[in-house]
Amino acid sequence: MQVIGGKFKGIQLESSKNELLRPTKDRIKESIFDILQFKIIGKNFIDVFGGTGQVGIEALSRGAKYVTILEIKKENTDLIKKNISKLKCSGNIKAITTDAKKYFQNNKQNFDIAFLDPPYKNTDLLHKTLDLITERISEPGIIITETQSEYDAPEKIKNFSLQKRYKYGTITLNLYVSDLNKD
Numbered sequence: 001m002q003v004i005g006g007k008f009k010g011i012q013l014e015s016s017k018n019e020l021l022r023p024t025k026d027r028i029k030e031s032i033f034d035i036l037q038f039k040i041i042g043k044n045f046i047d048v049f050g051g052t053g054q055v056g057i058e059a060l061s062r063g064a065k066y067v068t069i070l071e072i073k074k075e076n077t078d079l080i081k082k083n084i085s086k087l088k089c090s091g092n093i094k095a096i097t098t099d100a101k102k103y104f105q106n107n108k109q110n111f112d113i114a115f116l117d118p119p120y121k122n123t124d125l126l127h128k129t130l131d132l133i134t135e136r137i138s139e140p141g142i143i144i145t146e147t148q149s150e151y152d153a154p155e156k157i158k159n160f161s162l163q164k165r166y167k168y169g170t171i172t173l174n175l176y177v178s179d180l181n182k183d
Contacts, residue, residue: 014082043065
């Protein structure tokens with residue numbers, strides 16, 4: 001697992017031996033950043049279910065101004081922090097051990113772009129988190145979710161509309177844009 005683009009391209013990231021942790025595949029990660037292209041430069045990015053932190057790290061590498069990575073399991077957050085330390089720029093990225101619901105209820109920070117890749121089988125968690133995160137995305141904003149392809153992504157979440165689904169075999173990226181961001 002490594003950073004695949006941007007200023008940290010080629011830096012090797014550590015993964016976990018935990019079989020329940022499912023890092024985003026490189027081709028999916030590349031697709032995420034192809035979708036975002038230059039929209040990420042200078043933006044505040046949040047990776048809500050951080051896992052290894054690789055998507056948040058990739059966002060920073062590709063020009064995000066600031067990255068927040070949320071992860072509920074401390075051992076995973078420790079791994080993310082270890083990966084962040086390889087970048088030598090910890091002032092622009094942080095990893096927090098927290099439950100996403102608690103974070104959004106207690107923190108008023110706004111973000112421009114959000115990436116959500118929750119456990120695939122827990123669609124209820126995804127729905128609840130999407131509902132909360134829409135309140136923390138600045139206009140015009142972008143939300144990308146990674147789900148199993150059979151997941152029926154909602155067409156609308158408050159002031160965000162599903163703009164496009166990108167299918168990659170058993171995985172789908174769902175791109176939501178705020179209603180003020182219809183370009």
